[in-house]
Amino acid sequence: MAMSIEVAGQDAFIVYFSEQASPQVSSQIQAAVANINAQMAGIIVDMVPSYASLLVIFDLNKTDPFAVRHGLKQAMVGLDAESSGSGELITLPVYYSEESGPDLHVIAECGNISIDQVIEIHQQQEYRVYAIGFAPGFAFLGQLDERIAAPRLSTPREKVPRGAVAIADRQTAVYPSQSPGGWNLIGLCPTRMFNPEQQPTMPVKVGDRIRFEAIDRHRFLELGGEL
């Protein structure tokens, strides 16, 4: 699919980059965000990058849809996925255990592998931050190894603790705060994913690369984790 700029609403366009998410598409979107910030500052109110699209909201009082469409076309010229860099590499510690990850056995049964293998596979690769949304600080990380992919729970939990490391389909995430949730829980991360009191508020941003690293119970508590 060629890139297309579609109307989203009275004050918004959405740019579709591809039909599928991939690290290349994500890099392109990051490059587009940078171009728009550089070329259209002052008339853009907010942007929402996601898997294969970018929502751009403009200020109705400062510009008009013609000018914004034109500006977006210019900003999409020569988007080079290679040169846009690939974000920062961030390592997040995880206490994997049946105590902290009540769905580890579900993932293991689903993939017909052992719990140790689930933990092993989850740490083996680098993930990309494709989108942030759903809740403040909730980062969608992909693509998860198919061997540990599992569907959402049929009945969501009423309470998922802050820091829960979770899996849904081929995505993984760390819950930024206690909330209801339907993802499978495999461990706990002591790093705060969203803290209004700290600067920066989030340790990750869209386009960054994430690695998970197993820690034991003792280290988890030392790092401020709560059970």
Next chain:
Amino acid sequence: MNGFTVKQPGLLTLIQDRGRFGAHNLGLTTSGPLDPLAYDWANRLLGNDADASCLEVSFGGLTLEAEVDTAIAITGARKPCKVNNKEISQWRTNSIKKGDVLELGFAQDGIRAYLAVAGGFDIDASFGSSSTVVREKIGGIHGDKLQAGDFLPCQVNSINSHLKLEEQHQPSYGNQATLRVVKGYQQAAFDNVQQWRFFNSSYQVTERSDRMGFRLEGEVIHSDIVGMLSEGICHGAIQIPADGQPIVLMNDRQTIGGYPKIGSVIHLDTARLSQLAPGSEVRFEAISQEQAHNLHWLEKSRYQRTKPVKA
């Protein structure tokens, strides 16, 4: 300290300024007044900054006690408003003395009233705005709706000549509205029959409507989409989930979602929708993005030409 003590918080009273912009990258929503026109008038009557912090009083049941001499204005939904048990008028400035008890009863026309105080309430901004989003626990006094015992600080103020908005300019809200829609997003995935149905039937506002989204009930609409990648959601976006019943996404919407959308309701009309009670009837009308832009400027110029008069 100067300000107001909350005696009874009412069903849903929230501190709101114009909204939170530029924080979607953290997953934070926009928030802000559901009916910006009524919010603007409350501030304008008092000569406040255009983004001063007000109270958005949904439904009603609010009682405040003044611990300050100042002036207020209440706009938006029609509610019985009293100071020390004596009825006062909306859409005008009213003086308040230390010790006065201010009551806002339950709405008789519309849902959301806006209560502004001269100079605005002094509420710390988080992420650039004082607007409260209960779901995110962000903004307001403690990221929550008003609670009994809360204190709303403001400065001492007085007004020499009182102002009002003449009656012929005051909106009435009623129980029906036509919502103008800029078609967009996945609109091409809704075929002609589905679009005809959507734009030619009426929908009812359901009880399951809040600051996040208004759920409507009526003719079922289907798209050809089976599964789609989550993407950014703008203000007013009309999401059609698998049950075919539209949801109009409002100020506290999630910033991303994966349901097909047929387009977005313009801001002027999400404001109208927000004032409709459950059971009200709405219809949709398609307009172009350019027409929507003209409507925005027409309304803006009308607002600027309409001057408050001496009360």
